[in-house]
Amino acid sequence: MLTAQQALDHLLSHAKPVAETESVPMQATLGRVLAENVNSLVDVPPLDNTSMDGYAVRTADTQTSGSILKIAQRIPAGSVGTDLQTGTAARIFTGAPVPAGADAVVMQEDCAIPEGSTGQVQVNVVPTAGQWIRRRGEDLTSGKTALTAGTFLRPQELGVAASAGLTHLNVKRRVKVAAFFTGDELALPGEPLKPGGIYNSNRDTLLACLKSLGCDATDLGIVPDRLDATKAALRTASKDHDLIITSGGASVGEEDHIKPAVTAEGRLDLWQIAIKPGKPLAFGAVRKSEEPKDGEAWFIGLPGNPVSSFVTFLLFVRPFILKLQGRNSAPLQSYTMRADFDWLKADRRNEFLRVKLNGNGGLDLFPNQSSGVLTSASWGDGLVDCPPNQPIKSGDLVKYIPFDALLK
Incomplete structure (x- = not known):
């Protein structure tokens, strides 16, 4: 079996960013990926302005504490004053342009x-040149890059684009992902449970993960545990999507049909990785039609157990989607933390343990690490990346990956 890093490298070596772009009104671009560099249309700020309420002065007139100046003008935000004359001060308010001739602002508390x-006005401190003045163009300069291609657009990026004077942004089209779930035991919340049935938690978990990444997600529902039904679902999913994600049926039992179905409808490049939870992870591609020119949709088959499905999505599907989106993604954030627990039954596979930050600067372990106990992920703040055959004793330093870093 491949290691987690080998499997991830394999997936990412195949992912290519979608090529299509579209111009979208800025307020509709939240969660999209910028397709090209964006240049500012203006200087931000457009003029030198004050960051404080106070008085604009000449430092040459305020060489000693207690200097008294004539208040010659009043400049609120949105107004432009006149040149400041020697021996005078301008009453000025946050955001207002600093008048020509002034080289400092003294906040009103010091006057x-x-x-x-x-x-x-009596100036009770000796100001230094430039204090409390925001310089023209110190945030953005007209004609210079404000946002770079590949940026995932969050609220703060939309604010930058607005301050640059932009109304539309050219973004990558959304990555289209189809998801379906296998298992005759599955039912949707609200439906009656038959004997041996369970509610399908993976559907809501995975669709929410896809939406949080800005994908165009299609829910194809629950597919019966039959080879013909699984093949038909793959054919349907492949036609209009970049990626197909399934949950369940990826093991080697008689009722697990993902492997033969994907092999029949396309190809399977990867099968099983040396991690826990999440060993039965599959990767390959499904033909969009019998015509080779129509291409393929990528396929990732996740385990059916809810923690396994969630963890493998975060570790493998998420970075694969980020690359399809053309996103500039930083290396995965992890931190060295102290384990305030013992984990002595080391596994030969790379384990990802659900943990929670405690009030003592360390990590607590959820007592039940079963791949079927999804409450461990809800309770936890993140994962401990535990290397193969590596026991953990209380006080050991471990690699901690917060969920916050894996869900954006």
Whole structure:
């Protein structure tokens, strides 16, 4: 069996970003991937402005504490003042342009109005040149790159695009993913459970994961445990999708039809990896039609156990989708943390243990690490990446991967 890293490298070596792009109104681009560099249409800010309420002054006029200046003008945000003359100050408010001639802003807390005066200000600190002034173009410069191709557009990126004066963005089309779930024991919440039946938790978990990544996800439902039904579902899914994801039927039992179905409708490149949970992971491709020119849809078969399905999605499907999207993705975040638990029954496979941050700077272990106990993932904050044949003793340093890093 391949190691987790070997399997991931294999998947990523096949993934190619989708080529199609579209121009979309900016407010509709949340969760999309930028297809080209975006240049700012303006300087941001457009003029030197103050970051504080206070008084714009000349430092040459305020060489000593207690300097008294005439208040010559008042400049609220959205207004432009006149040139500041020697011996004067401008009452100024956050965001307002700093008048020509001023080289510092003194915040109002450091100033006072002299007793009995109606048009003067006393500057009680000696300002330094440039203080509390935001310079023209210090955020964005007109004509320069504001956002780079491959950026996943979050609320903050939309704010940058708006400040750059843009109304539309050219983005990659959404990656189209079809998902179906195998198992005659499965039922949807709200349906009566037959003897031996269980509710299908993987459907909601995986579809939510796909949507959180900005995919166009199609739910093809539950497919009966029959080879002909599995093959038919693969043919349907392949036609209009970039990727097919299945859950269940990926093992080697008599009722597991994923392997022969994918082999019949396409090809299987990878089968089983040396991790726990999640050993029966499959990767391959399904023909879109009998015509080779129509291409293939990628296929990833996940285990049926809910924790196995969730963990393998995070570790393998997510980075594969990020590459299909053309996203600029940073290396997976992990941290060295202290284990406040014992895990002495080391497995020969790479284990991913569900853990939670405690109030003492360490990690606690969920007591039941079964691949069927999904509450371990809901309870936990992340995973401990435990190498093969590696026991863990309380106090050991371990590799911790937070769920937050795996769900964006």
